[in-house]
Amino acid sequence: MLTRSDLWDNFLMTCVIGNTVLMAMERYGQPKSEKDTSEMIASVFTWIFIVEMFIKLNAIGPKKYIKDKMNWLDGFVVSLSIFEMLMEKIAAGEGGNLSAFKTIRVFRTFRVLRVVRLLRALHSMQVII
Numbered sequence: 001m002l003t004r005s006d007l008w009d010n011f012l013m014t015c016v017i018g019n020t021v022l023m024a025m026e027r028y029g030q031p032k033s034e035k036d037t038s039e040m041i042a043s044v045f046t047w048i049f050i051v052e053m054f055i056k057l058n059a060i061g062p063k064k065y066i067k068d069k070m071n072w073l074d075g076f077v078v079s080l081s082i083f084e085m086l087m088e089k090i091a092a093g094e095g096g097n098l099s100a101f102k103t104i105r106v107f108r109t110f111r112v113l114r115v116v117r118l119l120r121a122l123h124s125m126q127v128i129i
Contacts, residue, residue: 019045
């Protein structure tokens with residue numbers, strides 16, 4: 001019931017928009033305090049999306065989850081986010097010597113794909129209008 005409720009959908013849409021805005025605010029030469037705050041908020045969004053994926057997997061089961069192409073996109077983005085978090089922890093554990101893992105940040109650009117969810121919602125709005 002949770003995964004199909006309007007409140008849940010609206011909450012997740014708000015998270016997608018917030019995450020997209022947060023990513024758009026990142027820039028070169030960003031002050032450390034702002035960067036740290038931004039990364040902390042991004043981590044919160046990532047955990048929200050991880051929890052969403054596992055709730056949905058548990059609620060509808062893996063077979064139904066795989067049937068929906070939007071779940072493929074969400075699962076891909078969440079998997080990349082988990083991979084990125086793990087690589088950052090490994091790099092931090094190595095004393096930051098793994099500069100090659102900094103390129104993992106490129107995977108963050110795939111998070112923008114979650115905006116495709118908004119397009120699906122907009123299509124529904126077009127039908128209503």
